[in-house]
Amino acid sequence: MDASDDGARGALTEEDAPSAAFADDGKNTIGSQLASRLREAIISGELEAGSKINLDRARKTFNVSLSPLREGLARLISDGLVEFQDNRGYRVAPISIGNLEEVTTLREELEVFALRESIRVGDVEWEGNIMRALHRLNRTERDAARPETLEYWETLHREFHLTLISGCGKPLLLHFCNLLLNLNDRYRRAFLVRTSGDRNVGQEHSEIAQGAVARDVEYACEKLRQHIHRTGTNLRNHLATKGVV
Amino acid sequence: MDASDDGARGALTEEDAPSAAFADDGKNTIGSQLASRLREAIISGELEAGSKINLDRARKTFNVSLSPLREGLARLISDGLVEFQDNRGYRVAPISIGNLEEVTTLREELEVFALRESIRVGDVEWEGNIMRALHRLNRTERDAARPETLEYWETLHREFHLTLISGCGKPLLLHFCNLLLNLNDRYRRAFLVRTSGDRNVGQEHSEIAQGAVARDVEYACEKLRQHIHRTGTNLRNHLATKGVV
DNA sequence: GCTTGACAGATAATCGATTATTCTCATATT
DNA sequence: AATATGAGAATAATCGATTATCTGTCAAGC
Numbered sequence: 001m002d003a004s005d006d007g008a009r010g011a012l013t014e015e016d017a018p019s020a021a022f023a024d025d026g027k028n029t030i031g032s033q034l035a036s037r038l039r040e041a042i043i044s045g046e047l048e049a050g051s052k053i054n055l056d057r058a059r060k061t062f063n064v065s066l067s068p069l070r071e072g073l074a075r076l077i078s079d080g081l082v083e084f085q086d087n088r089g090y091r092v093a094p095i096s097i098g099n100l101e102e103v104t105t106l107r108e109e110l111e112v113f114a115l116r117e118s119i120r121v122g123d124v125e126w127e128g129n130i131m132r133a134l135h136r137l138n139r140t141e142r143d144a145a146r147p148e149t150l151e152y153w154e155t156l157h158r159e160f161h162l163t164l165i166s167g168c169g170k171p172l173l174l175h176f177c178n179l180l181l182n183l184n185d186r187y188r189r190a191f192l193v194r195t196s197g198d199r200n201v202g203q204e205h206s207e208i209a210q211g212a213v214a215r216d217v218e219y220a221c222e223k224l225r226q227h228i229h230r231t232g233t234n235l236r237n238h239l240a241t242k243g244v245v
Numbered sequence: 246m247d248a249s250d251d252g253a254r255g256a257l258t259e260e261d262a263p264s265a266a267f268a269d270d271g272k273n274t275i276g277s278q279l280a281s282r283l284r285e286a287i288i289s290g291e292l293e294a295g296s297k298i299n300l301d302r303a304r305k306t307f308n309v310s311l312s313p314l315r316e317g318l319a320r321l322i323s324d325g326l327v328e329f330q331d332n333r334g335y336r337v338a339p340i341s342i343g344n345l346e347e348v349t350t351l352r353e354e355l356e357v358f359a360l361r362e363s364i365r366v367g368d369v370e371w372e373g374n375i376m377r378a379l380h381r382l383n384r385t386e387r388d389a390a391r392p393e394t395l396e397y398w399e400t401l402h403r404e405f406h407l408t409l410i411s412g413c414g415k416p417l418l419l420h421f422c423n424l425l426l427n428l429n430d431r432y433r434r435a436f437l438v439r440t441s442g443d444r445n446v447g448q449e450h451s452e453i454a455q456g457a458v459a460r461d462v463e464y465a466c467e468k469l470r471q472h473i474h475r476t477g478t479n480l481r482n483h484l485a486t487k488g489v490v
Numbered sequence: 491g492c493t494t495g496a497c498a499g500a501t502a503a504t505c506g507a508t509t510a511t512t513c514t515c516a517t518a519t520t
Numbered sequence: 521a522a523t524a525t526g527a528g529a530a531t532a533a534t535c536g537a538t539t540a541t542c543t544g545t546c547a548a549g550c
Contacts, residue, residue, distance in 0.1 A: 028331040028541080029503060055532065065505050066532090067312060071319065078323030080417070086273040087511055089532060102415050113354055170347050172325070176421055273511080274533060300502065310535050311503090332541055334502060 030064055034072030037062070042081045042092055043182060044151075045190045050094035053082070080179055081186070095187065097239050103183045104232030110180065111228060112221050114165035114173050115208075119217050122167025127213045133163040134209040138202050150189075158185060160205060164212060164224070188231070191238040199230060275309055279317030282307070287326045287337055288427060289396075290435045295339035298327070325424055326431070340432065342484050348428045349477030355425065356473060357466050359410035359418050360453075364462050367412025372458040378408040379454040383447050395434075403430060405450060409457060409469070433476070436483040444475060 041047045059069055073090045076082035084090050118126065137160045142153040158181055165177055204227045211220030286292045304314055318335045321327035329335050363371065382405045387398040403426055410422055449472045456465030 031503080032331050054530095056530085067315075067504055070312075070316065070533090071503085074316065074319035075322070077320070086277055087532060099417075102417050105415070106418060106421075109354075109358055170350070172344075172347050172425075173351060176351075180417075276533080299500095301500090312534055315503090316533085332502060 029071075030068035031071030031075070034062060034064060034068055035075040038072055038076055039079065039081060039182075042076070043186045043189060045186070047092050049092050049186075049190075051092050053090040053092065055089060080183055095190070095239075095244065097236055097244060099183070100187050100232065100235055100239060103180055103187075104228060104235075107177070107180050107184060107228045107232075108225050110173065110177050111161070111165060112225050114168045114170065114177055115212065115224055116217055116221055117170060117173075118165050118167035119212055119215050119220060121169055122212075126163075126167030129163045129166065130160075130209050130212055133160040134205055136160075137205060154185060154189060160209075164208065184231075187235045187239070191235055191242065199234075204230075274316075275313035276316030276320070279307060279309060279313055280320040283317055283321055284324065284326060284427075287321070288431045288434060290431070292337050294337055294431075294435075296337050298335040298337065300334060325428055340435070340484075340489065342481055342489060344428070345432050345477065345480055345484060348425055348432075349473060349480075352422070352425050352429060352473045352477075353470050355418065356406070356410055356422050357470050359413045359415065359422055360457065360469055361462055361466055362415060362418075363410050363412035364457055364460050364465060366414055367457075371408075371412030374408045374411065375405075375454050375457055378405040379450055381405075382450060399430060399434060405454075409453065429476075432480045432484070436480055436487065444479075449475075 038047070042049075047053075053073065055066060055069060059066055062069065073082055073084070077084055081093050082090050083093050133156070137153075137156045140153050140156055141149055143149045161181060162174075162178065165174065168174065204223065208220055208223045208227060211223055214220075283292070287294075292298070298318065300311060300314060304311055307314065318327055318329070322329055326338050327335050328338050378401070382398075382401045385398050385401055386394055388394045406426060407419075407423065410419065413419065449468065453465055453468045453472060456468055459465075
């Protein structure tokens, strides 16, 4: 499941890194469960970007009372997926080309920095986790005809990117990267059914991973930067096609 | 007042940048007011780092009901000042040397990047705002004997740093920097009554500001980086002295 | 002596009802 | 015609009470 779905929700210092399965992954309270469901609903595009969230309607849709609903929504604010204004309620964070460009730029800056740090201080276990995540990702088919494979691929893809930087030992930085990845995934799941023909994404991932475990900082970081940049460019073109400003 | 105290609380895309006074700055709801009061209480050290927040006691202390109290606390989670765990409630985010070092490192990375971008795209109004913020800061006495002057100085200092990077045109980046500045200020207000003798902080600020408005990217960025780094080093020494791990 | 389990008190989470605010739209006014 | 006003509906915020969960203590069993 999504690494950010841990039942134990901390603050910015929480453990955002992907980790081995939790037998009992918490999610005890209705508020927590709602946060997960809403997060998935927003990232998957089920809830339209920019739309207002009517509390009363949402209350009925999810069969919950107001308190846990507000609780869940409040958490998504820190994820950047929901906006809030006093007395005007909540709305799904809007999307825009400007926002996508900023997310891409910051990913280039922060994820690359986190990878650099990971290569510097990451241990052997970190290396192993990368190889595992890469293998699982590249062995998974991404068939546009079957949405469930797409979602599974997204999960693994996200896991791969988080694993890459999980060795850096900087919880705050990982938190920021996690947020950015969330925001980015929303764009991809909304607009990118298939990758553009001139890319071999699987090979890109392999190159990054091999550079990382070989501790070749410059190679790995440059490959990661290009990978993020290309995705950003592709997405921007798709958005422009669909008339998003 | 604190720039992050806007009544209108948005998500990560909100306007975190400092701006001229709001005649009516909102803060309509009890939840919002509480968020501000609690934020100040935590940053100023009034609420001890790492301590548990008993909801019932807090409810009585602030004379509010449970719902707005939870609302206010939830917002501080996204600020990284409060941590939360299902069924175990809220606690003030702990401090540690490790966290301080990460905050410092990320400030060096992100604030410097934001300054670089600001110098690249900032307009004349941005330049003017810097000179104004610098003037107000350097004209304000920082008298350790009078706490109210310290607090006022902190406000202006924060305003100066946010103004420096306010021209970058990247709301998400500004949000991250705002969070980091919050976390950093908590350490300073707790541990740094006076700056160490070998520094002339006023001059450091002046050099950064002059470099920025002169559009000398490398000079300004290097000065800012050193400024942040020195503060980090000073704080770490103070923490170590007081036995913080 | 150590572990396990039941109990009680403390604490957090949730609910349904109430109050306050904003929004809508028809009407009045310049 | 454009703008201002105000009543009523829609919606958000808050409250007090109730329910669920956890934490620490102490006794029974191994």
